[in-house]
Amino acid sequence: MKIHYLVTSLETGGAEFSIPEVVTALQRLGHDVHIIACEPRDMGAAPRIDAAGLRYRILCGRRRPLPVVLGKYLNVIRKDRPDIIWTSLSWGTRVGQWAGRITRIPIISFKHSASVRRATYRMRYMSKLWIGDSQTVVHYLNDEMGIPQSHTLPLPLYISDEKAPSAMGWDGKSRLELGSVGRLHKVKNYDQLIKGVALFICRHPEWKHRLHLTIAGDGTEREALEKLIRQLKLEDVVSLPGHTDEVNRFLAGLHLYAQPSRYEGMCLAAHEAMNAALPVMATPVGELRYDVEDNKTGFILRGNISQAVCQVLEQVFATPDILTGYGQHAQLYVRRTFSKQKFEQAINTISSRLDHYVQ
Numbered sequence: 001m002k003i004h005y006l007v008t009s010l011e012t013g014g015a016e017f018s019i020p021e022v023v024t025a026l027q028r029l030g031h032d033v034h035i036i037a038c039e040p041r042d043m044g045a046a047p048r049i050d051a052a053g054l055r056y057r058i059l060c061g062r063r064r065p066l067p068v069v070l071g072k073y074l075n076v077i078r079k080d081r082p083d084i085i086w087t088s089l090s091w092g093t094r095v096g097q098w099a100g101r102i103t104r105i106p107i108i109s110f111k112h113s114a115s116v117r118r119a120t121y122r123m124r125y126m127s128k129l130w131i132g133d134s135q136t137v138v139h140y141l142n143d144e145m146g147i148p149q150s151h152t153l154p155l156p157l158y159i160s161d162e163k164a165p166s167a168m169g170w171d172g173k174s175r176l177e178l179g180s181v182g183r184l185h186k187v188k189n190y191d192q193l194i195k196g197v198a199l200f201i202c203r204h205p206e207w208k209h210r211l212h213l214t215i216a217g218d219g220t221e222r223e224a225l226e227k228l229i230r231q232l233k234l235e236d237v238v239s240l241p242g243h244t245d246e247v248n249r250f251l252a253g254l255h256l257y258a259q260p261s262r263y264e265g266m267c268l269a270a271h272e273a274m275n276a277a278l279p280v281m282a283t284p285v286g287e288l289r290y291d292v293e294d295n296k297t298g299f300i301l302r303g304n305i306s307q308a309v310c311q312v313l314e315q316v317f318a319t320p321d322i323l324t325g326y327g328q329h330a331q332l333y334v335r336r337t338f339s340k341q342k343f344e345q346a347i348n349t350i351s352s353r354l355d356h357y358v359q
Contacts, residue, residue: 001083001358002032002119006096008089010037010056012044012183012217012243014268015133016111017207018157019045020052025347031354036076038069038092039327042218044243069218070093077103082109083270084108085359087127090117095284114140114286118166119169123144126358131350133157134266134287153350156287158271160335164248166277167327170255172320176211178313179254181247181269182261184219186241189260189283189305191221191228196260203310207317213258214239216250253278255323256316259300260305261285274298274334279326281312291337295322297330 005023007217010016015086015294035056049056059072072350073095074221081103087096088110100107114137116124124130124145130152132138138154141147154313170176178197194213201208215238222240229238244250247269250256257273257280265288271291273280280298282288283305294300299315301308316323 001185001354002081003034003084003086003354004077004082004096005033005035006085006087006092006099007035007037008091009019009039009041010043010045010049010058012187012219014157014266015110016045017035017048017152017268018133018242019088019263020048020054021157022079022155022342022347023054024052024346025034026351029348029351031351032081033086034080038073039063042243044218047245066094066098070098073099074102077105081105084354086110088112089164090120095128101126103279108354111137111141111265111305112157113137113263114144115141115263116145129153129350132265136287136290137265153346153353155346155350156338156343157266158268158334158338159340160271160338161248162313162335164272164275165252166331167252167254167326169327170316170320172317175209175255176256176316177214178211178256179214179216179250179256179303180260181216181244181250181272182216182259182260184215184221184225185260186221188221189262190215190225192305193258193260193309194225194228195240195306196230196236197237198234199306199310200313201237204317209236210317211313212237212239214241214250215252216241216244216247216289218243221334237251246277251278254278258309259283259288260301260309261288264288269336271334274327276332277327277331279323279330281309293329293333295328295351297333298326 037058085096086108087093107127108129112133141152257278259270259282282292283301292298299312324341
């Protein structure tokens with residue numbers, strides 16, 4: 001069948017980075033899938049789509065009002081009508097749902113976080129099927145959005161890669177490399193992570209030159225974070241190098257990974273870190289609340305985030321040997337839980353359900 005994969009944008013992000021895996025899996029099952037983005041934004045996901053040999057179309061050169069984007073998409077449908085519109089992210093879902101209502105094309109919506117915008121909530125029943133990018137999101141769809149279990153299915157976005165390089169354990173003597181990968185956005189709580197590092201150094205100034213934090217990513221909060229780093233006099237301790245296409249190499253150079261987000265869905269970056277044998281310190285949000293086990297695969301950040309980050313660093317510097325063991329447990333967990341075989345089983349189940357909607 002013909003599927004339009006309609007996404008908000010091709011910016012840097014886990015939902016966008018997963019497009020090649022999902023689309024190629026659907027193609028292997030015989031579906032004709034067309035990738036359509038409402039707008040470009042930073043185009044960080046485009047290289048991955050290009051590398052997979054996939055093509056895409058962008059409806060508008062920048063964010064435009066709903067009637068404009070919808071009108072452009074309806075023109076596409078008139079020339080190339082799909083059997084299914086598969087939407088991803090809030091704006092893409094809103095455009096797709098209105099298009100589906102006008103054209104009577106079934107809508108399948110991909111949900112990537114355990115949070116919802118008002119418009120998405122109001123229009124939730126306009127989608128025939130909701131797909132959660134983790135079991136956590138599926139529970140949210142059922143319990144918080146009131147969507148029946150019969151109208152939801154999981155598709156965990158993370159697929160473990162046994163060929164990815166593993167990080168080296170910390171010897172407790174060299175500089176501890178702490179890092180994170182993600183958009184510089186308020187939802188990631190990077191300001192609290194930086195403040196936690198500052199608090200740790202304030203309490204233990206003798207360890208200032210044995211700790212370095214690198215946040216690989218870009219986004220709207222860059223200027224605010226750079227200002228915070230200057231205010232806290234952490235220019236030699238915290239680096240914001242921007243977006244990287246070499247995520248595996250970056251992770252392999254760390255000793256500890258941080259994910260202090262306010263909310264998440266699957267959170268690909270943290271799972272990639274676990275696959276690289278890195279212990280993860282994270283807030284208990286999204287799928288991370290299940291996959292990061294306190295004092296086994298990493299550390300849970302509860303309460304005041306900056307205080308919690310400081311406490312984890314104090315624990316790590318006091319007992320550096322724990323990092324290697326936690327990282328090994330993390331790697332074993334994700335490779336067992338998120339295998340390619342399990343991803344293929346989930347996409348096969350979804351494909352069978354799609355056939356039902358176009359009969």
